[in-house]
Amino acid sequence: MSGLILHEDARSGNCYKIRLTAAHVGIKLERRNYDIMHGETRTPEFLSNINANGRIPVLQDGNRFLTESNAICFFLANGSKLIPDGHFDQADMLRWMFWEQYNHEPNIATLRFWLRFIGIEALNDAQRMQITGKRENGLHALDLMDNHLKDRKWFVADQFSVADICLFAYTHVADEADFDLEAYPEIIRWMERIMTMDGHVGLED
Amino acid sequence: MSGLILHEDARSGNCYKIRLTAAHVGIKLERRNYDIMHGETRTPEFLSNINANGRIPVLQDGNRFLTESNAICFFLANGSKLIPDGHFDQADMLRWMFWEQYNHEPNIATLRFWLRFIGIEALNDAQRMQITGKRENGLHALDLMDNHLKDRKWFVADQFSVADICLFAYTHVADEADFDLEAYPEIIRWMERIMTMDGHVGLED
Known part of the structure; x- marks a missing residue:
């Protein structure tokens, strides 16, 4: 898995959990930071290109975009030792x-x-x-x-x-x-x- | 999958989604109803035997208990056509x-x-x-x-x-x-x- 981009505000725990998952499974993420306190996820560019809902985190995989932090963690960890058998x-x-x-x-x-x-x-x-x-x-x-x-x-x-x-x-x-x-x-x-x-x-x- | 017991209040949408998932994958659930408006999930028996958190739904599989409605739906559907590939x-x-x-x-x-x-x-x-x-x-x-x-x-x-x-x-x-x-x-x-x-x-x- 490569070429993934994490759109985030690095202070958010919901973004951090994605970086921690990626670190444990050895996936490198390109990080793009937005300051949610200054409305940087509400700009027309963000709303039309990244997430119409105006929220981070968003994981970009080519032209597909995934939201919800815990779903993103599951995606990165799927098939790895971070998910139990059974x-x-x-x-x-x-x-x-x-x-x-x-x-x-x-x-x-x-x-x-x-x-x-x-x-x-x-x-x-x-x-x-x-x-x-x-x-x-x-x-x-x-x-x-x-x-x-x-x-x-x-x-x-x-x-x-x-x-x-x-x-x-x-x-x-x-x-x-x-x-x-x-x-x-x-x-x-x-x-x-x-x-x-x-x-x-x-x-x- | 058999012998599963759903502890529920049938009026709850969180319980209904489990029954609907089970119906689509052909799993039969034994249903036990509790009236949450009359505290039936806060009795000593419920708290010690079913869920210490006092909430429904709970899915019982032998001596294991699973909570959180969407996790229970995922459990019932895992490996079925209700979960996409990829x-x-x-x-x-x-x-x-x-x-x-x-x-x-x-x-x-x-x-x-x-x-x-x-x-x-x-x-x-x-x-x-x-x-x-x-x-x-x-x-x-x-x-x-x-x-x-x-x-x-x-x-x-x-x-x-x-x-x-x-x-x-x-x-x-x-x-x-x-x-x-x-x-x-x-x-x-x-x-x-x-x-x-x-x-x-x-x-x-």
Whole structure:
């Protein structure tokens, strides 16, 4: 697999998880950066040539374009050791990836974006009203992860998989959304296992 | 594949999409119903035996339990004609399934649940504040679907796939969340194609 272009904002965890997957399977990505805080994914060029939805990440493979970060990770990892054997374990991996996008990202990543990038004083009323709920849901997501890791090293099938990568992306920066990761010893140990693996790259690498 | 048990609330679109997938691949599911409006997925028995997270749907395969509706659909369909060939098309199918859970379900399904099942007068302030945003996002999701279907019959790879099933589940009851589907002629035609297929089952079948 070659000639792939990642259209991204490098600070986004959803973009980082794609780079981390690519690093582990040895795929080189050409990276094109857009500053979402300055509307660079809403320009007429971006909307007509890259993604009419105005969002990153987008993976370009020739004249085909793929969106949704976890689908892109699956694409890069398909057929590699990052996807477990067996239909049940494959579905269980996807289960954690769907769970990440439904229960984790809308809470932890959104709070990180609101608090660190937009700034609390610039939020509108509807956003402010959601902070408490997103905080509670984010804590619940971290509790569930920590509990799941109590008797296993990896999320699925006793092996490092795309599910671990997708969950790691926003978990390891949850402190930027004012979550105290020190309260989750199993998550800390799991993150250390990931960060010391051969082939690991950091969000800012 | 046999002996599978679906723990569900039959009115949920997330449960219905699993039954529709099973019908198309010829898998028989034993169905066990729980009334989520009466806390039947929060009983000690359910929490300790079925899902500690207190949610349906859950697919039980012997002593293993799988959650997340779209992961369950993928599990049932894996290796069948409901999943396209080719890594890009498989990822593109997952792209629509992730998109459904992030952009469609939290808006259209949540409004249906709030308006039809809970009732607007019983919503709390934080929920009321989100109605306008969820309405806008739901309309945007339907626009995007209608536009995507303008030059194709199915969402991915010119074939009926799990992506169509997952998107159909809550789209075909969007009127119960006060969305006017008549405004989306391509969606209407796509739904008619699905509802007249061999093997189709309805939400209330």
